[in-house]
Amino acid sequence: MESTKKNQPKVSVMIVTYNQEDLIGETIDSVLNQDYSNLEIVVADDASTDNTPNIIKQYYDKYPDIIVPVLNQTNLGITGNSNASLFACKGELIAILGGDDLFLPGKISKQVKVFDDPEVVLSYHPVDVFLHQTNETLFLTNQTVKEQINDVYDIIAKGGIPGASSIMVRASACPEHGFDPKFPVVSDWIFSIETAYKGKVKEIPELLGRYRKHGKGASERTFELLDESLLTLSTIQQHYPNDERLSEACSKGRYRYLCGELFRQLSSLNYMRFKFVAGKIAEDVPKTKKVQWRIISILTLHPLFFKTAGVFIPKVKSLVKRFV
Structure with a gap:
């Protein structure tokens, strides 16, 4: 982390994970390697049965001023774990990251600049969707005008923002209830809608993240x-x-x-x-x-x-x- 904290808005990176012992370290490292210093990394583990919690503890021991471990004792599910992470965030801006996805260099510092406009409440960027087994790029998101998300109505009509790990939101615009528990799995979509309804949506036309795709067919x-x-x-x-x-x-x-x-x-x-x-x-x-x-x-x-x-x-x- 190369930049200074002075005059930087604090960024919380919320990571949700479950049984990802082989991947969570790489994910956390992709945040630690960012050129932005005023951040915290909130890692919520959903009662993993593998070594994931211990890996998170090891990172906390090494970076106690950056890592915020949230270790659930019982499994809350995707939405419950997302809220466990979200409600532990203290930053003005919150970046979402899956426990097996990756930030590319410069992602946070570039995305933070978008929020200099006080009306912007949600920002996103293209991601590289790659196959876990081979590391092969399957496709890049948001490469055409038709794919662009310009406002909340596009988020609704186009089925959400591809690659949720590209999203950064203004904390003050997030719904008070966080991720709606009515939706056990796809709560990230309605979360984006409720947040974006309060202001502007802005795309950064630059590849700044990688979204890992596993075996199960669409x-x-x-x-x-x-x-x-x-x-x-x-x-x-x-x-x-x-x-x-x-x-x-x-x-x-x-x-x-x-x-x-x-x-x-x-x-x-x-x-x-x-x-x-x-x-x-x-x-x-x-x-x-x-x-x-x-x-x-x-x-x-x-x-x-x-x-x-x-x-x-x-x-x-x-x-x-x-x-x-």
Whole structure:
């Protein structure tokens, strides 16, 4: 850490971890190696059964003025552990970091500058999404104008900010309840929405983090979280019933999510899940999309077609994209 603390806002880096003994050290080191000195690293361990707690203690012994260990005695789950970390943060700005993700050099100092604008409440940047097993880069986030998140409405309509470990927020703008316990897994999405609703969202167009991707396929994970994700949108609409633009963003976000899930299940050739998602979409298709939806229904809900859908997936994807 090369820079001086004088006139620097304090930054809290909140790290949540569970059974990541092989990775947590590298994650913490990526923060310690930043060129920003006025920070604390709050590491919340969710009652790991491996050596993760001991590794955190070792870092605390070595850096007692920087490391803030939060060692849960019982497992709280992702949302509970996120709150354990968040509520222990003392900084004016809070950077989020998964226990297996990495900050790249200069990330904190560059992101802090964005908050010189007092109206900015949330900042993010592109991340390198890489495969854990090979360290191979799979893709970079936020590389096109279409992917940019410019305000809270984009966070809703586009399904959140890719790579949560890119996010830094102003502590005073965070919801008092922290991460909503109603959402056991995807609480980071509604947390970002509730925070961003209070001010400006700003992107730094520079690669400043790495997001580690493990083995489980996207079609499996996203389907498991389908109900929770849709509940996020309905909850937000209830919170801000008089905001028409937000209502439109929620509607767009719902169709975008469902159509994306439809394609993922088609790609994985899971017919039963595909039919389930298609049924969800059919419940409330906008009038302007009736024709497109009829075409999709005729083509893709027929089992014989579905069995050979792999050949036509690119064309189907193009059709689905027109739907959102």
